Amino acid sequence: MHRRLEKKRAYDERVREIEHGSFSPLVFSTSGGMGTTATVVYKRIASMLSEKQDQSYSKTMHWIRCRLNFSLLRSAIMCLRGSRSAQHRPAGPSVSSDCMDLACSEGRVPGASHF
Helix, strand or coil: CHHHHHHHHHHHHHHHHHHCCCCCCCCECCCCCECHHHHHHHHHHHHHHHHHHCCCHHHHHHHHHHHHHHHHHHHHHHHHHCCCCCCCCCCCCCCCHHHHHHHHHHCCCCCCCCC
């Protein structure tokens, strides 16, 4: 625990002084759990994104969790088996209502036929 706090303090100091920002480590367990900071960050991102996209908070949160969980899963699989192609470049995430509709329908979110 002491090492973790020292590491966070060192990163936070660097980010504040050089980049004039803040540092919040996002900690995830292998079973899908999130640390307290990750939960706060998720909620903030979902709040801002739902307001910007004029979507419901719950559907936006579901979309964010779905996207990030699949990204974490892909990362874990790549760590276990390695990349199959040196030219593999995953497409960057895009935020559109089509993506949210697809994620919600695939996740079988009730009432997600349209936003």
